[in-house]
Amino acid sequence: xxxxxxLVAKADxxxxxxxxxxxxxxxxxxxxxxxxxxxxxxxxFTHGIESGFMAIRGGLRTVVDPLTQPLSWMLNDMLWLMTxxxxxIVIPVLMAITWVVTRSWRLVAFVLISIALLAFINHYTAAMxxxxxxxxxxxxCVLLGVPIGIAMSRSDRLQRIVIPILDMLQTLPPFVYxxxxxxxxxxxxxxxxxxxxxxYAIVPVVRLTDLGIRLVDRDVIEAADAFGMTKRQKLFGVQxxxxxxxxxxxxxxxxxxxxxxxxxASLVSAPGLGxxxxxxxxxxxxxVGLVAGFGIVILAILLDRVxxxxxxxxxTSNSRG
Amino acid sequence: xxxxxxxxxxxxxxIFGADPEAALERVKAGMGKPELLETSNHVxxxxxxxxxxxxxxxxxxxxxxGSGKSTLxxxxxxxxxxxxxxxxxxxxxxxxxxxxxxxxxxxxxMSMVFQKFxxxxxxxxxxxxxxxxATRGIKKADFEAEANKWLERVGLGGNGGQxxxxxxxxxxxxVGIARALTSNSEIxxxxxxxxxxxxxxxxxxxxxxxxxxxELHKTIVFITHDLDEALKLADHLVILNDGSVIQQxxxxxxxxxxxxxxxxxxxxxxNRARVLRVRSIMSEGxxxxxxxxxxxxxxxxxxxxxxxxGALDRRYRVLRKGAPVGSxxxxxxxxxxxxxxxxxxxxxx
Numbered sequence: 001x002x003x004x005x006x007l008v009a010k011a012d013x014x015x016x017x018x019x020x021x022x023x024x025x026x027x028x029x030x031x032x033x034x035x036x037x038x039x040x041x042x043x044x045f046t047h048g049i050e051s052g053f054m055a056i057r058g059g060l061r062t063v064v065d066p067l068t069q070p071l072s073w074m075l076n077d078m079l080w081l082m083t084x085x086x087x088x089i090v091i092p093v094l095m096a097i098t099w100v101v102t103r104s105w106r107l108v109a110f111v112l113i114s115i116a117l118l119a120f121i122n123h124y125t126a127a128m129x130x131x132x133x134x135x136x137x138x139x140x141c142v143l144l145g146v147p148i149g150i151a152m153s154r155s156d157r158l159q160r161i162v163i164p165i166l167d168m169l170q171t172l173p174p175f176v177y178x179x180x181x182x183x184x185x186x187x188x189x190x191x192x193x194x195x196x197x198x199x200y201a202i203v204p205v206v207r208l209t210d211l212g213i214r215l216v217d218r219d220v221i222e223a224a225d226a227f228g229m230t231k232r233q234k235l236f237g238v239q240x241x242x243x244x245x246x247x248x249x250x251x252x253x254x255x256x257x258x259x260x261x262x263x264x265a266s267l268v269s270a271p272g273l274g275x276x277x278x279x280x281x282x283x284x285x286x287x288v289g290l291v292a293g294f295g296i297v298i299l300a301i302l303l304d305r306v307x308x309x310x311x312x313x314x315x316t317s318n319s320r321g
Numbered sequence: 322x323x324x325x326x327x328x329x330x331x332x333x334x335x336i337f338g339a340d341p342e343a344a345l346e347r348v349k350a351g352m353g354k355p356e357l358l359e360t361s362n363h364v365x366x367x368x369x370x371x372x373x374x375x376x377x378x379x380x381x382x383x384x385x386x387g388s389g390k391s392t393l394x395x396x397x398x399x400x401x402x403x404x405x406x407x408x409x410x411x412x413x414x415x416x417x418x419x420x421x422x423x424x425x426x427x428x429x430x431m432s433m434v435f436q437k438f439x440x441x442x443x444x445x446x447x448x449x450x451x452x453x454x455a456t457r458g459i460k461k462a463d464f465e466a467e468a469n470k471w472l473e474r475v476g477l478g479g480n481g482g483q484x485x486x487x488x489x490x491x492x493x494x495x496v497g498i499a500r501a502l503t504s505n506s507e508i509x510x511x512x513x514x515x516x517x518x519x520x521x522x523x524x525x526x527x528x529x530x531x532x533x534x535x536e537l538h539k540t541i542v543f544i545t546h547d548l549d550e551a552l553k554l555a556d557h558l559v560i561l562n563d564g565s566v567i568q569q570x571x572x573x574x575x576x577x578x579x580x581x582x583x584x585x586x587x588x589x590x591x592n593r594a595r596v597l598r599v600r601s602i603m604s605e606g607x608x609x610x611x612x613x614x615x616x617x618x619x620x621x622x623x624x625x626x627x628x629x630x631g632a633l634d635r636r637y638r639v640l641r642k643g644a645p646v647g648s649x650x651x652x653x654x655x656x657x658x659x660x661x662x663x664x665x666x667x668x669x670x
Contacts, residue, residue: 026474084511171596217439219435219437219438219439220439220440220441220442222400222435222439223425223433223435223439223440223441224441225400226398226400226431226432226433226435226510227426227428227432227433227453227456227615228423228424228425228426228428228429228453228456228457229426230424233456238441242442242443257539307592308568
């Protein structure tokens with residue numbers, strides 16, 4: 001039986017003075033491995049994760065690949081649509097959408113001016129690519145997030161399971177999402193960044209849908225029950241309409257988060273303004289990076305104002321005194 | 322009066338807590354509410370409730386907050402499930418019913434008016450009024466006429482297109498009543514329907530309800546914490562305290578014969594001259610001696626005293642629909658004005 005100090009002394013190759021109390025090493029895997037090779041170093045542990053992942057990679061691919069293929073198609077089609085359609089059609093269409101959801105001439109003018117400004121400094125295509133990715137990803141976030149939120153609001157158990165997952169998705173550094181995805185798909189596939197953006201941006205819409213439905217006035221729900229509404233009538237006739245302001249606030253947050261992620265996703269071949277920012281960093285082209293960053297700020301303001309204005313419109317038509 | 326019994330509650334218990342069944346055993350073995358709370362952390366909500374609700378009458382369930390009255394009314398349409406007991410509606414125990422039957426009960430047989438109105442804020446007044454019909458699957462175009470008729474009846478004829486938040490509290494509750502009436506249900510449950518309103522508006526609403534009841538003869542269960550309101554509306558008054566019924570009877574009878582000191586205290590501050598009616602204290606048969614005049618069966622004592630100008634030696638003939646049915650003497654009226662106190666209580670004031 002050797003003491004810890006002897007073990008460490010042996011590991012140091014029998015140097016004359018052993019460790020003092022001051023620089024006593026923590027008995028970590030690597031330290032123990034030096035003393036006794038039977039104990040694996042911690043790189044073996046991360047190797048284990050790698051080979052484990054590689055072992056299930058094939059199976060995971062056969063399941064996830066076809067499931068997510070529509071995302072690639074949608075992204076490709078939307079990118080094609082937004083960049084190949086002539087600017088004199090795209091800009092009026094965007095203005096028309098703004099008018100429909102906000103009914104505000106000021107915002108329509110704002111949309112025109114900001115896009116014209118970006119186009120004038122030759123960032124039009126990049127901006128449209130970024131917008132295309134955001135439209136597709138935010139749409140899918142809402143498509144998946146609202147039903148998940150509704151299901152969570154109806155079952156406390158599901159809520160207890162989902163909330164930690166949402167917390168994790170929200171706190172993981174965005175780059176970390178990319179690591180397993182790079183192994184799973186080839187870097188040229190659009191769904192790679194699509195999935196990363198959706199995972200990152202879906203959190204607020206799920207959370208706020210759940211919250212919104214849970215916050216619906218209990219008295220009103222009781223009245224709906226007392227008049228014999230079915231669960232379905234209650235959901236579509238009472239809960240969703242009354243939760244709509246909160247759901248829309250979630251959609252706004254989701255759009256803003258997709259915009260943040262789309263820049264990071266340019267590391268894995270997402271086109272758009274993010275690529276220019278990346279070029280600015282990689283080849284130290286200060287101007288290119290800053291101007292593209294400024295373009296992202298403009299898009300952010302634009303998306304935020306438009307969604308907030310449509311939210312305000314829902315709020316007033318739905319106000320509770 | 323032998324009216325049909327529309328709904329009745331039989332041996333109803335409600336216990337709140339983790340294991341109500343076990344707690345029920347203990348309550349049936351004689352454990353009281355404070356003990357139960359202390360020993361097993363269960364709340365005894367309702368204890369052995371038996372109430373008959375007669376057709377075409379207003380049954381008022383009265384109690385202070387925490388007495389279990391709101392819990393009780395929610396058992397009638399099973400918004401709350403009892404721990405034990407039966408709830409019979411038209412002779413059938415609704416606790417045996419499955420979801421679809423229960424839904425039909427809520428859609429067609431019972432409607433409810435809430436303390437906080439509980440209108441749908443995103444629907445117009447008209448759509449709210451037709452809520453029961455819309456829930457049954459009737460299109461707006463088809464229920465519009467019916468809904469408008471009842472809005473008109475509660476005095477909100479022109480407000481159909483507005484949203485609830487544009488109306489005052491009193492008007493919102495009128496919509497609540499119109500909503501219950503539009504469902505054309507036989508039974509109306511009113512849970513502290515007027516408690517959130519200003520006193521003046523509350524009086525208006527009480528009169529509106531009595532007026533509607535004169536015409537429609539619904540079976541109404543009305544919950545309140547206000548004794549004046551209870552006495553004004555009730556055909557049958559149920560007094561609830563700490564989850565049990567302590568007395569139920571015609572309100573006049575409760576005033577004249579309170580069952581225990583709790584009720585005596587309760588009714589002590591009531592203006593008895595205005596609430597008590599000649600019929601409750603008259604003696605039957607022809608009056609002895611000479612009479613000073615005639616009074617109706619349903620006149621209150623206040624009006625008789627006014628008629629007698631305070632003199633105590635008068636005697637009146639009592640008429641029902643113009644035919645003499647008995648007599649009442651001033652001393653009897655004066656006696657009835659003094660609340661009966663149990664012997665232990667007399668020293669208190």
